């Protein structure tokens with residue numbers, strides 16, 4: 126996995142946020158060996174000409190549900206709790222290992238083609254092996270875990286589990302997959318949200334995550350009704366409740382964080398917990414949207430994610446970048462949320478939210494070579510100005526030309542190297558039809 130990318134613009138996302146014009150990136154043994162102009166590349170057999178392109182760190186989704194991709198365009202026009210009870214939970218309950226694999230394959234195909242190299246994923250209750258198997262074969266970086274649900278109203282039989290069963294299956298998956306493929310696959314405990322988990326389960330997860338040194342990935346304060354029900358159930362707001370159970374820390378990522386109180390901002394900062402902003406999903410479910418500039422100003426790390434294809438309805442990180450930027454400007458003014466701050470969410474901040482900041486998220490010597498090459502030749506990118514603003518405001522997922530994970534090409538000249546798009550789409554259509562028919 127040695128290669129050199131030549132004569133390109135490198136958006137490094139290093140500490141100085143340097144953007145290097147006319148630069149090369151040298152990759153040896155899957156890691157970045159050098160960055161700069163006119164690099165010596167002795168013995169490197171593969172040279173990639175990236176003139177007229179921008180190279181960015183591989184883009185990172187901080188919150189995703191690969192299990193829901195087959196439900197795309199089948200759950201519109203609902204708010205969060207109705208969306209879950211009426212559509213998503215019945216569909217998740219109907220999954221088989223085959224449909225789960227089809228959903229994950231479709232997810233990772235879409236991610237790779239849109240320049241994403243890593244994601245933090247929450248599964249359904251069952252069949253999470255199929256998601257790890259799919260990521261193992263697709264080649265991208267996955268931090269994921271089965272969804273944990275031992276409580277809640279309106280949960281269908283196929284998703285209900287006891288506390289013991291939920292912990293047991295999570296630990297089995299952790300043992301099997303955490304650290305597999307040279308650390309490319311990692312486990313994260315994924316209690317769904319406060320309303321579908323007993324206090325006992327959440328306390329166990331808090332202790333186990335510390336004991337095993339793995340991450341916790343959950344949802345918090347997405348929707349006002351959810352927040353009201355959490356207060357009714359626990360007497361506390363979402364984040365304050367998690368804090369009272371010892372669940373928050375630098376190993377915890379909370380998706381959404383739309384309706385946080387000032388006290389919860391403080392708890393996030395003091396514990397080092399991460400937020401993940403999902404602008405399309407928050408708008409699609411009419412939830413509201415997170416005050417990201419304020420969260421960042423409060424020194425909370427904020428990542429970016431598509432959430433699920435059933436509430437987005439795509440998994441395009443470029444759509445999220447553009448929307449995340451535009452959404453805030455009417456409130457904070459045209460200079461209140463610069464493009465660089467937005468791109469940080471899908472690179473360095475995303476790496477932190479996945480616990481991978483020492484390995485990925487920027488183009489720096491020693492890091493793993495997770496790289497995305499964006500072709501700037503399209504008419505909608507002409508003329509090109511500031512490369513970062515171009516990526517955030519003008520670029521689209523189909524401008525992504527090449528994608529590398531650990532120096533291995535997953536996309537070359539817009540063609541996936543590990544996945545067969547026609548076969549994946551055909552299988553996905555068949556499995557999605559079966560799920561829709563079964564659920565009615």
Ligand SMILES: [Zn+2]
Nearest residue numbers: 190380432433
């Ligand atoms: Zn979610």
